[in-house]
Amino acid sequence: xxxxxxxxxxxxxxxxxxxxxxxxxxxxxxxxxxxxxxxxxxxxxxxxxxxxxxxxxxxxxxxxxxxxxxxxxxxxxxxxxxxxxxxxxxxxxxxxxxxxxxxxxxxxxxxxxxxxxxxxxxxxxxxxxxxxxxxxxxxxxxxxxxxxxxxxxxxxxxxxxxxxxxxxxxxxxxxxxxxxxxxxxxxxxxxxxxxxx
Amino acid sequence: xxxxxxxxxxxxxxxxxxxxxxxxxxxxxxxxxxxxxxxxxxxxxxxxxxxxxxxxxxxxxxxxxxxxxxxxxxxxxxxxxxxxxxxxxxxxxxxxxxxxxxxxxxxxxxxxxxxxxxxxxxxxxxxxxxxxxxxxxxxxxxxxxxxxxxxxxxxxxxxxxxxxxxxxxxxxxxxxxx
Numbered sequence: 222x223x224x225x226x227x228x229x230x231x232x233x234x235x236x237x238x239x240x241x242x243x244x245x246x247x248x249x250x251x252x253x254x255x256x257x258x259x260x261x262x263x264x265x266x267x268x269x270x271x272x273x274x275x276x277x278x279x280x281x282x283x284x285x286x287x288x289x290x291x292x293x294x295x296x297x298x299x300x301x302x303x304x305x306x307x308x309x310x311x312x313x314x315x316x317x318x319x320x321x322x323x324x325x326x327x328x329x330x331x332x333x334x335x336x337x338x339x340x341x342x343x344x345x346x347x348x349x350x351x352x353x354x355x356x357x358x359x360x361x362x363x364x365x366x367x368x369x370x371x372x373x374x375x376x377x378x379x380x381x382x383x384x385x386x387x388x389x390x391x392x393x394x395x396x397x398x399x400x401x402x403x404x405x406x407x408x409x410x411x412x413x414x415x416x417x418x
Numbered sequence: 419x420x421x422x423x424x425x426x427x428x429x430x431x432x433x434x435x436x437x438x439x440x441x442x443x444x445x446x447x448x449x450x451x452x453x454x455x456x457x458x459x460x461x462x463x464x465x466x467x468x469x470x471x472x473x474x475x476x477x478x479x480x481x482x483x484x485x486x487x488x489x490x491x492x493x494x495x496x497x498x499x500x501x502x503x504x505x506x507x508x509x510x511x512x513x514x515x516x517x518x519x520x521x522x523x524x525x526x527x528x529x530x531x532x533x534x535x536x537x538x539x540x541x542x543x544x545x546x547x548x549x550x551x552x553x554x555x556x557x558x559x560x561x562x563x564x565x566x567x568x569x570x571x572x573x574x575x576x577x578x579x580x581x582x583x584x585x586x587x588x589x590x591x592x593x594x595x596x
Contacts, residue, residue, distance in 0.1 A: 223557075223569050230478040238485035246484050254480030258472040262465050269461030275439050277457025278450050282443035322431050332556075333464050333563040340564035348568040349561060357560065357572045361551040362579035367427060368548035374527055375544060380535035389541075389590045390548035397549065397583035401575050408571040 265329070272330035276315070285311030299359070299402070300352045302342070309338030313356055320360065323367040332360060351409045355402075362401040364394040464563050471562025475554060479517045488513060504588040505539050511546055516580045519552040542591045550583040551576075 238247045279285050289296065289310035296313070297305050312335035319328035335356060343350040349357075368390055375383040440450045482488055492509050499506050511525045526547040533539040553576035561569055 223573055226573065227474065227478050230482040233487045234478075234481035234483075234485035237487040237490060238481075241486055243485075247481050250480040250484035251477045254476040255473050257480075258476040259469055261476075262469045262472060265468075266462055266465040269465045270458035271461070273461040273464070274454035274456075274458035275436065277453045277460075278443040278448055279439045280457075281448040281453050282439075282446040284439065284442060322427065324431055327432065327435070329559065330461060330464075332560055336560050336564045336566075337464075340566070347566060349566045349570045349572055353561070353566065354570055354572045354575065357557060358575040358579065360560070361553045361556050361576040362583070363551070365548055368544075370523065371526070371544050371548045372425075374530060375535040375540075378530045378535045378540075380540075383535070386541055386544040386548060389545045389587070389594055392590045393545055393549040393583050393586035396586035397579040400582040401579035404575045404578050405571075408575065412571060 268326050269330045269333070272327050273334060276312070276331065276334060279315075280308060280311070285315070287311075288314045299355055302350065302352050303339070307338065307342070309335055309342065309352075312338055313359075317359060317363055320363040321366045323365050323369040325370075332356075354408070355405050358401040358405040359398070362394065362397040364391060364398060366391070467565070468559050468562040471558045475558040476518075479554070483514075483518075483521065502585060502588050503592055504542065507533070507539050508542050508546065511543055512584050515546065515550045515584075516553040516577060517555075519555055522547060522552070538591065538595060541595050542587060545587040545591055546584060549587050550580045553577060553580055 234250075235244070235247050238244050276285070285308055286306055289306060289308075292310075292314055293305050296303075296310050300310070300313075303309050312331055316328055316331035316335050319325075319331055336353065339350060339353050339356065340346070342352070366387075368387065371386070372383050375386070440454070443450050443453065488510075492513055495509060495513070496506050499509050499512075507529065511522060511529065514522045514525055526543045529543040530540045535541070535544065553573075557569060557572060557576060561567075561572075
């Protein structure tokens, strides 16, 4: 799936640039993006280190497992293959809460921690497990209660009511979340990709 | 009122987390500083590990965008936008949103600067930006950090969520703000 998308993005870009007679744009874009990607990762190092450090404290204090047990009934349905007191559950909850609060830079490290915990439970290492796919479905469609960045931009351009869009955002993300979770459930149960893992 | 609540929560969330977690840990007898360093070390390796995945994805997206191929895709989708009752000006944002977070934010900001945040276009751009996620970035980074190479159906679910989010944004904005 991703192989095809990746190739399509690259190939169509190069073909279009060639037809338009400016192939050199491709060279520049590719080299710049490669440099930019490393820059993004370097910027992430500090933030990741900070949050994973804090999270280690929370883990040792038993807070992560505590979080997991509060939402146990819901999580057990969404992630049937993950033991309900597993630290993976706690990391998933932290990631989704950070997403909901619009704390993007805290959400990423928590999400990666959740992935690592899910990978520990994964039987076929290079392939995504069903639990990982469900987590991704939740994560990419997660409701944001406080879209802080966009409110900030609206404020900067002197909107009469910067927060009027919050309700609409919640409605639209709820729709997206319902579709994502249902589709994920369907794939897990009925597709050739499904199965126990 | 709502604005005050929201800004207060987002201002206090991180300082409170940074205070309460170590404090609680200390009370539970955790060696807080040593645990912090132990966890932070993992952060370093995780960030380094995603570099190859991110380079691959960002190069492909950047070539697609800079070459003008994305403009053709936007052109091809134009009739579809008219059919769902959305102004065509927001189409580049809709296409960019799952591919690049910073790119989409740039487009949304530009739309609000040109049309004003309280115009239909400005509101729709705000809702779209606040609704869908950078699916490709999230999948690349999260799966990359643990070395997953086969994403199975996660791409389809993520993109379906993006399309649903887009349609729902158009619907609710037409309903509320027209």
